[in-house]
Amino acid sequence: MFDFWRRALVFPLTLLLFSMLLWAAAGALPAALFFGVFLLVRLVFHLHQLALLDYWLADPDARVVPDGAGLWEEVFARLNRMVRLHRKERKQHTAALQHMEQATSALPEGVAILDEADHIEWCNPLVEQHFGLDGARDIGQQITYLARQPEFVQYLAMHDFSEPLVLRGARQDGLTLSIKLIPYSDNKKLLISRDITRFERIETMRRDFVANVSHELRTPLTVVNGFVETLLDMPDLENDTARRALQLMGEQTQRMERLVNDLLTLSKLDNALNALQEETVEVPTLLRALHHEGQSLSGGQHALRLELESDCNLLGNTAELRSAFGNLVSNAIRYTPQGGEIVLRWQERDGQPVFSVQDSGLGIAPQHIPRLTERFYRVDHSRSRETGGTGLGLAIVKHVVNRHQARLEIASKEGKGSIFSIVFPAKRRLPLLAAEVT
Numbered sequence: 508m509f510d511f512w513r514r515a516l517v518f519p520l521t522l523l524l525f526s527m528l529l530w531a532a533a534g535a536l537p538a539a540l541f542f543g544v545f546l547l548v549r550l551v552f553h554l555h556q557l558a559l560l561d562y563w564l565a566d567p568d569a570r571v572v573p574d575g576a577g578l579w580e581e582v583f584a585r586l587n588r589m590v591r592l593h594r595k596e597r598k599q600h601t602a603a604l605q606h607m608e609q610a611t612s613a614l615p616e617g618v619a620i621l622d623e624a625d626h627i628e629w630c631n632p633l634v635e636q637h638f639g640l641d642g643a644r645d646i647g648q649q650i651t652y653l654a655r656q657p658e659f660v661q662y663l664a665m666h667d668f669s670e671p672l673v674l675r676g677a678r679q680d681g682l683t684l685s686i687k688l689i690p691y692s693d694n695k696k697l698l699i700s701r702d703i704t705r706f707e708r709i710e711t712m713r714r715d716f717v718a719n720v721s722h723e724l725r726t727p728l729t730v731v732n733g734f735v736e737t738l739l740d741m742p743d744l745e746n747d748t749a750r751r752a753l754q755l756m757g758e759q760t761q762r763m764e765r766l767v768n769d770l771l772t773l774s775k776l777d778n779a780l781n782a783l784q785e786e787t788v789e790v791p792t793l794l795r796a797l798h799h800e801g802q803s804l805s806g807g808q809h810a811l812r813l814e815l816e817s818d819c820n821l822l823g824n825t826a827e828l829r830s831a832f833g834n835l836v837s838n839a840i841r842y843t844p845q846g847g848e849i850v851l852r853w854q855e856r857d858g859q860p861v862f863s864v865q866d867s868g869l870g871i872a873p874q875h876i877p878r879l880t881e882r883f884y885r886v887d888h889s890r891s892r893e894t895g896g897t898g899l900g901l902a903i904v905k906h907v908v909n910r911h912q913a914r915l916e917i918a919s920k921e922g923k924g925s926i927f928s929i930v931f932p933a934k935r936r937l938p939l940l941a942a943e944v945t
């Protein structure tokens with residue numbers, strides 16, 4: 508700074524000194540003329556340097572920074588250094604961005620960045636393929652303007668991205684996408700799309716196969732079972748061995764029938780096209796019936812109690828809920844030794860309706876609990892078979908629970924007993940109608 512002023516003041520002070528000497532030697536007018544002319548020359552020089560700067564600023568990328576002269580030389584030199592540094596940094600940023608773009612292009616998933624109003628800020632080629640976009644043309648467009656499927660628009664508007672959206676028949680025919688949205692800073696969202704068409708096709712084939720096999724087995728099994736029962740009922744069947752063999756055949760065919768029925772129930776619940784048929788489920792009435800059925804299943808071997816702490820109803824499907832609740836009651840009876848206690852409870856927790864079955868039975872060790880709802884997962888194989896279990900009961904419960912956006916809670920202590928609870932979302936709670944209260 509000091510150096511600048513020292514150099515800047517050399518010329519005006521020297522000019523002033525010479526003008527004063529001239530004044531003393533030749534008078535005021537020649538001195539004033541001398542001073543004025545040199546000041547004008549200096550002004551023209553500075554204006555020229557300014558013009559050079561202005562020329563460069565008009566197109567800094569294409570032109571070189573002027574060399575400058577006098578005081579301007581140092582200023583332009585500094586500017587030149589700044590420009591070179593800036594260009595180097597820009598090159599590095601561009602290279603890093605290209606690197607990122609190449610990496611995201613190689614991803615097996617579509618990736619796009621959406622702003623707070625769902626405009627596409629950037630996307631990789633796979634997103635272009637999945638949604639039928641043209642990167643160059645569609646950047647900046649609102650994504651719902653380009654992908655208009657109602658489920659997708661609704662998903663974006665919901666702002667609940669905990670579960671991915673399965674979008675069938677996206678832009679390209681027959682394409683099924685799994686779409687996940689991840690919100691991040693400044694209300695932006697990362698959209699990740701995955702092509703699951705092949706996976707879905709295999710899943711559908713698997714589901715159809717199980718449903719078809721179960722369906723095909725049903726009729727022959729009913730016929731065989733019918734004959735076995737008829738033979739057993741024949742009064743002249745005296746051979747004990749034959750009677751015993753027929754009894755065993757009867758038990759096994761009935762077991763197979765239960766299995767086939769449970770598999771068919773699961774297939775129906777599993778079918779994406781089979782939407783939940785909603786109606787008013789009169790839960791207290793349903794539970795009274797289940798309590799009654801439970802008592803006859805127990806055959807007086809357990810103390811079975813029904814506690815109706817709430818009288819609310821549910822928005823759901825009666826047949827599905829009957830099957831889920833019934834499975835929990837039947838499990839409690841089957842896994843509780845004689846003399847045990849079982850309570851069926853209907854209550855509300857923080858506005859959420861809850862159905863629970865508490866038993867004083869065998870209980871379940873903690874390591875088994877996360878796997879109980881898997882198909883054919885059994886803790887105690889022999890007890891499950893002895894009591895007519897198929898290993899599919901809790902899998903059915905899980906499906907029904909999911910279809911009602913509810914959750915299954917399992918609390919258990921080995922040797923002490925278990926509590927299986929189904930917690931429904933508050934939106935499914937239906938208060939009693941005035942007519943029903945009176």
Ligand code: ADP
Pocket residue numbers: 834838839842866868869870871879880884885886887888891892895896897898899900901902925
């Ligand atoms: P299963 O037909 O074998 O009962 P489920 O799917 O209904 O099949 O249950 C899976 C397993 O969970 C059972 O085999 C049993 O070991 C365990 N289980 C279910 N309910 C209870 C319960 N109330 N008490 C103890 N164990 C249970």
